[in-house]
Amino acid sequence: MKLHCEVEVVSRHLPTLGLRSRGKGIRAVLTLCQPLSRAGAERGDPHPACLCIATMKDKRGTRYEANSSSLKGFLSALRLAHKGCDFDAPLSTQTPVKTSEFEKFKTKMVITSKKDYPLSKNFPYSLEHLQTSYCGLVRFDMRVLCLKKLKKLDLSHNHIKKLPAGIGDLIYLQELNLNDNHLESFSVALCESTLQQSLRSLDLSKNRIKALPLQFCQLRELTDLKLDDNKLIRFPFKIGQLKNLRFLSAARNKLPFLPSEFKNLSLEYLDLFENTFEQPKDLPVIKLQMPLTLLESSARTILYNRIPYGPHIIPFHLCQDLDAAKTCDCGRFCLNSFIQGTTTMNLHSIAHTVVLLDNMGSTQAPVTSYFCSLACYVNSSNMLK
Structure with missing residues (x-):
């Protein structure tokens, strides 16, 4: 097993010599591995495994032997980091580490052409911001659902027709941009997902949406909502429940009237330009x-x-x-x-x-x-x- 992390190796003798550590770690790969020779283990020696720290300057790594109690403590910490998962993987053999493994975790990726879209390899799992615009996507790429740290997802200017319910499992997702696609609806499943707690900004402009579900008003953390250039014939009539909403744009739709709870909103910016609003009826x-x-x-x-x-x-x-x-x-x-x-x-x-x-x-x-x-x-x- 390998752990990519920042590591600082400190000698316990420094304080006695009046010295201090430099207090700064370096990019390293930490490996729990077998010793170079298993002869000692076969003789029953008390050091059957070791800890190897490989850096860019020392790709083969420096080995540090550890007793069984230390190793147990190390593995226990790893189990806690992995939410209690049992450790039953075999120990890695000591091999040189690749240069790419020392690169900083990538948190942002912007793709704006079809030729640059990755087909043969996955997205970096550490991504927090992913933009794939003008890529000609006709369906949602399910590999995106593996990006559990994602905060901002921009799929604008594609041809996506449907969204999977799994987007609701991206528990950190704050911004979702679906501008200029072929969406005809926004599903109830997404409205009832963890997006209720995380989603702040939603752009559904330039799609084919006629109505939003009643449950849409459960996305109560929304502050910015864009619905321009759709085919909306009505707002969810409980839209007044979006108490945090500050920016609302729904220009160039087919709204004949507003729901009564629209009066409960408190906005900084409102754009309802060019809707087909009807004259109030004389008779109820x-x-x-x-x-x-x-x-x-x-x-x-x-x-x-x-x-x-x-x-x-x-x-x-x-x-x-x-x-x-x-x-x-x-x-x-x-x-x-x-x-x-x-x-x-x-x-x-x-x-x-x-x-x-x-x-x-x-x-x-x-x-x-x-x-x-x-x-x-x-x-x-x-x-x-």
Whole structure:
């Protein structure tokens, strides 16, 4: 076995001579290996193995014999470093170390042409930033999922149509750039993965996405979201849950209106230029049910009182209904019994910088609102147009 690391060899006699170590390690390869001759081991000598430190200047390495207790301590430390994995690999034979093994771990790789894309070798496992743009990729390269330290992944300007759920296993991923691809969706699996804790920036511009799933709003660490030049016909109606979102761009889509919870955002920059916003409707859509059904009444009670629920408690389809419940302006909830109305909102009320919606200079956008009862609708009727 070999361990690539920074090593400093210090003599224990230095303090007695009034000397200090230089306090700086050098790039080395640490090997637990067999001695040059096994004769001693066969005679039962107490030093059956040794520690070899190879450097750029000494590629064959310098051997340091160790007693059995020291070796056990060393192996125990390695097991801890590997999260408790048992050590059962055979000892390496002492051989010269390759020059490439002394190179610093590569943390960034930028590939911007198809001819430079690696096909015969893997990406360096130490990468934290990988960019593969203009490479003509038609599918996601599954080798990327082995880059467990990845923080920034840029796959822009390719032809990728689908993302694997395994991206959600990249627990350190903070920035994901998928600009200018052929994506038609962003999967629920990614929204429910560890990206909920890590993802800060997401660029889905210039794709073919018509709608984002309701679960998208679980990516609550997002600060920067770009959705320009897609085919969006709606935002997730619980988009107001993205409390950390500061930069939102969704220009040149097909949005007819904004969801009511859009009013809960607090942005620094907002761009909704050239969407197909509709004029507010004069008459509301009334879907009130009197008396309320048992399903409606139960759902409102569960949501208002924040009673925990899940597929281990109630059927999965009921969980989906509860997740999709609408929020009334009064703060209560409604499932299938509601009044739907349309208001207008000045986007400056939620964003410091607003790009004009059209060439006429408008910053007023239509917003769909829901009311759980006739009383709520009447109380808010002076806001409706």
